[in-house]
Every structure is written in C-alpha cells, then in structure tokens.
Amino acid sequence: MNKNIKPVNLHSICDLNFALKSNRINNDLVKKYEQYLGITLKDSEYNDIHNLINYLYSFNLPVKVDGIFLDYHIPAMSKEMDIIKISDNIILNIELKSKDKTLEERKNQLIQNRFYLSKTKYDNIFYFSYKSSDNSLYQLEDDSFTSTDQTPIKLIELLNKPNKDNVHIEDLLIPSDYLVSPFNDPQRFLDGEYLLTNSQKSKEVELTQILSTNNCVFLSGNPGTGKTLVLYDYAKKLISEGNSVYILHGGNLNDGHEYLKQHGLNIYPIFKLQEILSMNNDTNTYFMIDEVQRLNETQITEIRQTMNAKLIFAGDPNQVLNKNEFGTRLKEYAKENSIATVKLTNKVRSNQNLAEFIKGIMNSHYPVDKNYPINNKHISIEYFNNDDEALFYIDRLKKESSFKILVLPGSIRFQKDMYSIYNHLHENAYNVIGQEFDNVATLLGSNITYSDNGKLVSNGTYYDSGMALFQNITRTRLNLKLIIVNNPQLLERCINLLK
Template sequence: MINPINIFYLTRIDKDASLEDFNQYLHILSNSNTSLKNRERKSLYKLVDLLLKYDVSIDDLDGFTVSYSIPQIAKEFDLLKIGIGSVLNIELKSEPIELDKIASQLKRNKYYLKHLSALPILLTYESQTDRWYTLDTNDNCVEIACREAKKRISSFGNYFSDNTDSHFSPSSYLVSPINQCDAFLRKEYFLTSQQEEFKRNISKQLANNKMVKLTGGAGTGKTLLLYDIARDFAESNGNTCVIHSGNLASGHYVINQHMADKMDIISAKQAPSTDLSRYKALFIDEAHRLYAHTLNQIIEIHGTHQIGVVFSLDSRQSLSKTEIRSNNEGRIDKFVPSDLHYSLTNKIRTNRELASFIRAMLDLRRKNDLIRPCPVKVLYAKSTDEARLVIQNLRKHNFTYISLTNSKYTASVFDELTILGCQNTHAVIGQEFDNVVVAISKSFFYDDENALQATFHPNKNYLSIRLLFESVTRVRNNLAIVVVDNCDVFSKLVTLLDGND
C-alpha cells in the first residue's frame, strides 16, 4: 500500500539532512516503505524549487505518488499523479541522457498507464541543466520549455488520494500469446526486467546452438517469454519450430498463419513424424508433458545437428502419474548444465487474492494466509443437472467453463459435468482466461490434515487434484466454483471465504 503525498511537504526537510531521515519522513507521509536514492532526492528538490520559481502552486504539488512500483511487475515511476481519466508522470534524471533512452522509458510508461488515460501527461526532468522532455504525437522525444511543463502540471485537475495500488492490476500487462495472439503479434506488451534479462541470455545461448531450460510457476509469464524469444528468433533466422505439449488452440493457428515460412507451431503428437532437423531452433512448450520417445528425439537431434533448444516447463503442473514417473525435468537436467537453467520467480498474471485462495482451498491450514477480498464465488448445486444450469448461467456472464478431463473409456460423473462447446483441462494447457468456472464433484474431500483430496479418477493415470489445480490456475480475474452434491466441501469453502467483503 502506498498513498499520494504533497511533494512540497516532503522537500521541506533540510537538504543537508541525512538520507535516512528523509526516507523515514517519506515513509510516514506515504504510508509505505518506498525510498529514494540520494541523487533522486537531489533531483526532486531541484524540481520543486524550479516549479515554485515558475509560480506553480503548492496545491499543484499535491497528489503525487513517489517512487511507485506496480506490484509483482516492478515497473517503476518516479512521480505519478492519477485522476479521473487522466494521469501525470514525471521521470527524474540527475544528469543528461540520450534522447532515445528517454523516449524508450516514456513509451514504456505510456503502455503501462494507457488504462488510466488515453493521453497521459509524460514528462522527463533533467535536473543538471533544468531541461524538460516529452513525447510528441508520433512518440518521438522532444524538448519543451519549462513554462510548457509548468502549464501541463498546473492543468491537472482533481486527483485520487487513495491507495495507488488500487489503480493497477498486474495481470493486465501480461499478454497471452495464445488467447491474445493479435496483441502478441503486434508486440503490444513489454517484458518485465527479469524476463528481459532471461531473453538476452537465452538468445545468446541459441546463437551458440545450446540447450537451455526455462522454468516458472503458473502466472510467471513463462509462455509469453518462450513465444517472444521464438518469434524474434524466427524473424531473424527463419526455420523455427515451437512444439506444444497439448492440443493446439485457435491462437496457435493464427500465429502459424502470420509467421508462415518462418515459424511452425506443432503439437507434440506431430513431432515424431516431423523432420525436426531442418529447423534452426526448437522451442518446447510444456516440456514436462512430452512422451519419453519425443524427448529423446529432441535431445538426439540437438546432439547430431547442433540445433538450439529451449525447454519450457513446470513439473508441478504434471497431470498424470505417467508424467510424474517420466520425470522429464530430471532427464533434461542431465543434458542442460545448471548455468543454463533460467527460473522465473515473479508472478505477474496471478491475482494475489486468487492465488492465496487457491493455496488455502488445497490446504485449509493456510486460511490465515488468505488475502481479502477474494474474487471467488462458491455456489452449490444439488445434482449434476442443476450444476449444468448454474454453469450455463455463468457462461452468459463471460465465465469460461473448464471441465476436468474425463476418461475416454469409463463413464463417470466427469462425463455428466462435460458440456458441449466447453473445453477440458488438457485443452486449455498454456492458456488463460479472465473469468473461470470449475465444478467440484462428490469425489473430492478434505482429509484429516485438511488437505483437499479426491477418491478416484475413471482414468487411473489421471490425478484429479492436479487437474483441478491446472484448471483454476488458468484464471486471471474471477473464479467461480460449483460444488455438486458435496455438502462437506461446500461448507468448508464457505467457511474459508467467511469474512469476505
């Protein structure tokens, strides 16, 4: 949590006061732990003094969030002021800097602020020479006079004084290459600093035909990073192949059409009958799901033809006993040295409240870790017929229903909860949706340790708990759980949410 402050008040502390005292005062004013470095503090003092010299009122210096960082993304803004349909951003520079670097930063800021205003006020102040810069209508960096900067700052109207975090949703900045393929192909997104670092390192390894491993939990942007590197490699080198260990979605075909003659996306089932040696690089999505013979094929082709390979995986999302026994990650580790392992740790897509609920749902002992309010609905249905009615109603309200994958050979309640036109767990691997609804049948229960378990799956190879986890982690914003004829689980989930606003 961080609150806007009046930067006039902040700069009334003596300029010679210690940085520790200055930041302590900043903490008190903003109700946060944010801090400035000494050069940033000096630039802020010069900024305020200059604006006062140009008759900017103290009122105009109110409502600024200082050194704001978007949660989970670590995108930083030096000064940020938010109003209804408007936003003002001032970046502070202590010394002259190249115009292209200023332009790059302001364009990136524009992207992250576009949901707040179609025309954000973007300024860069360089304190050594008192120069101001902004973007013109073509997003070129141009210098403007101080009076023009003062005019733009003073013209800002009413501002929000609430928690700045409330105006940002981290998941909004993570594009799904499969579900939002048009935005992906137009490159309407930015990578986080960690993703950018990994991209540079992995691209260097691909240039040397190395094999690398990319890991990360649900919501870390692993799929976006993999496809981003693959797309850029294909545009520079051609002959690139992405192997998706799941069913191809419509977005895969759109990308294939757009990248024709440069990049092919194929399913893992197609790999054995495909001449992979003709490609310059292979990108394996959901590598923990590969059949052993396909993984062996890829490793052998790398060794024989010196083709760069990126394995992207998360073993915790294995859905079957076979996938767990295969231990693809362990086998990959035998061929990929540890210094070529890249693990994404910053969760972007994951809504913190949703993530805390999912953890607590799987283990009720984590109830105290719940972050409220949770954007979760828990609904009860007395029968599968009633559940289908509830699910159809939610679909009319833009919820995507994901059924737990059933058995092709043995009839069960999983079949009764399958709805025509809806996708199952395996069909949505690697995808994400704003609103998701899942069903929990009588086969689920809480054990003596308050951990969610399942009695069986009609396909003895599938793990119901893993299927449920994979399904609920496809959500970005809102989750609905329809509990079917299972009073005990329903009661415990309602108790879990008790106190939710």
C-alpha cells in the first residue's frame, strides 16, 4: 500500500529523528510528517539510514541523498522495499538490515526485488544491501552477490545521478505484470513467471512432510494468501517428479482450467466427482480438491472413504455462497477427523486501502483504520434507478473498458429472481471462484441491506447476495467499481467511506 509517497532528503529524515530524541519536537508531529511523506518508519530504520549516510561519507566523496523514496510497498502486495531512487532510465534499490540476517537471506531479498523491479520500464536497475551492525555493503549483479572496495564507490555514483522529475512512485509497477493466477494467466503460470514467497514455499514443505506419514491434509487460506497458486504450483512439482495428480474443482471449470487441461493437467469439475471416485488409484497418486468449501460433508466423507490416493483438501472456510455449503464446518471437520491443517496466513495479494473499504462495506459499524485512509483513486461508484439503465451501462462498460463484470448469482429456487436478468450476460461469484482480476465491476441490488448490528445481509435469493458480493470484491487486484441499483442506503454508506 503506497500512500502517495513523496521523495525525501535522507539528512532531513535523520534530523527529524534526532530532534525527536532530543525533545525538540514531539512524537505526534513526527507521525504527522511521516503521514505527509506517505511513509512509516521504525526507530531502527531511522538508525539504519543515519548509519548508511555516515558510512558513505567515510569515503570522503560528495554524496547526494535527496530524491529518495522510502518505505515503498509494491502495489497489491505485502512486500516492501526500503530505499528507491529513480534517475533517467535507472532505478537504484537499497535494502537496510540491522542484524541477524545471513548473506544468503540478504541476497535472496534482492533477488525477489529484482523479480518485481524487472517488470518496470527501466532498463538499468541496481541492487544493494547494507547492514548497519557491521557496515557491510553488498551488490547483486546477475547471480553474483559481492562486496569489494568499489562497491560503495559505485553506490555513491548512483546516488549522485540527477533525480528524475515528476516521478509518481505509485505508478512504478502494475500488478498484472507480476501477479500470476493459474486461471487468469495460465501460460505464464506454466512458464513459471511467478515468485512464491518464503512463507508459501515453507507451506509446500509442510504438505510434503505431512503426506509422507498421512494420506490426507487440509490446505487453508484466506483471500490474498495465494492458496490457489500454492496448490497448483505443488501439483506442477509433483507431476514433474513423475507422480499422478488429479484436481477436482469445487465448481464449474473456467477458461484457465481448460487451458491447463490442454497442457497436461488433469482437472475435473465438481459434477465429475463420481467418475473420479471410480478411477484406479494408489498411494502414489495425489488427489486435490480445490475450493473444497463448496462441497458438502457427504461428498468429502465419500472421497476419504473411497480414495487410496493422498488427498489435499484446499479451500477457504469463509468463501461460501450459501449457508448450506460445508465451508463453515471445515475446521471442525478437520479436527474431528484428525486431518492436519496447513494454513496460509501471510497475505501476498494485499491492498490495505481496498481492504478497509471492503470491511466498511460488509459492516456499516466498522471504523476505518485512520492509518490506512481509503483512496478513492481506485474505487468508483455508479448509481442507477432501475435494471434497464444498469444493463445499458454494464454492456457499454464491458465493450469499452478492461473491467471484469461480475454480477450476483441468481436464484435456482425461485422462478423469478432479481439478478436473473443479468446472469445470462455476465459472470458471477460462482463462475469466478479462485480467480482474480486487475479491474472488477460488481453489481449491488436493492435486496442488500444492513442489520441492526451493522452486518451486510440480503434476502429474496437462494445464494446469499452479501456473501457473493464479498467474493466478487475480493477478486480485485487494483480497481473496484460498484454498480448500485436502487439502493440509496448502500450508496450513502459507500459515499461516506470514500469521503
């Protein structure tokens, strides 16, 4: 999450911290200044910056330390970079470390940074790691991570380059360039054009360890943790090792599934469950059930009793469309049946501004975190009095923009449903399970309201419209558009959140 970061002079930042420590200014003023700059720094980070400046000055060369971006967060990610400087066709990245980091860890951090910054329009990018506890400075060049007498000289030369004017750091990277979904970017997924975090890699190791002594494991993850990517990456690795892998998807297959099937993955929709259960399988076969929360308890029990294969149940207990689905009982079921759980907790796809807005939409009593003010640059609202006007707008939006149109699923129980007029034209929460998009436009009808305790509720449809709305908006990587039809209460709540 980047809060319109402004470039700073490192001397200025250090002087600010010194003034605080010497009681010349108070902490509230420092926090206000940080907020103005769009950064949040720990006391140890101030010390690291101060030590870096002193270290560079020790070489008796002029050093330019202005035009620096601090605390840069990669859009839609939970990853940050300490120092970025941008010159004409040049990016300089410096990572600051205090202690307790090995050379291998420092190198791997820069390799990860390179993966992301290589997606920018800049041709020349330089990566350094500075550790203040021992004044060690290393540079990553290709696969070499070295420190020589010339390393600090090189860094000083890069710092002294003229700053590029009118840089908007928030536009440096575009999420679609580095966020890869097995379904939305199947060829890039097959080509390995993505990066698992250390946490995600460790979860794959856990899966292997558990399945070496057990035949069943539950992989759990909330939206944004990369559960689907981890599951499909693990499947790809198992296949490369010569194992047989079958994947059952808890819904209908999308175009991405079909593409992966054409390139060798065995993927089946939920209605093919009985066909899979009749297959010959043994302990060298892996059977993965993705979006398992959409199944019911009888189906899960049948799978466990029928299959001799190693089983991986993957899902998010909260991502359900109907209260009758099994999701809410997943954790309890796993505990009752002694099924080990591997839980993805660290968010990879994260947009704190958007997250605050979503929390505010789902609960009218939710107090937005003042540390993450909602940025209406990436959230927009359109309001219509009736379905005809909304349909006309949606059709035009689909033709003229890059927005993915997601409506709310219509009822299968009632003969006529308020969303049925939209469902034959556009996708809904049920169709896009497990997918994500840069730009999402979603429909909100008049059946959605707030209960007395502030919770978003709905009525009149078989699928819970509130749950479906949550699924739709959590598919968003960057830009969200709400298309509200005949619902003044929801319009007012949205406007209040975006003030």
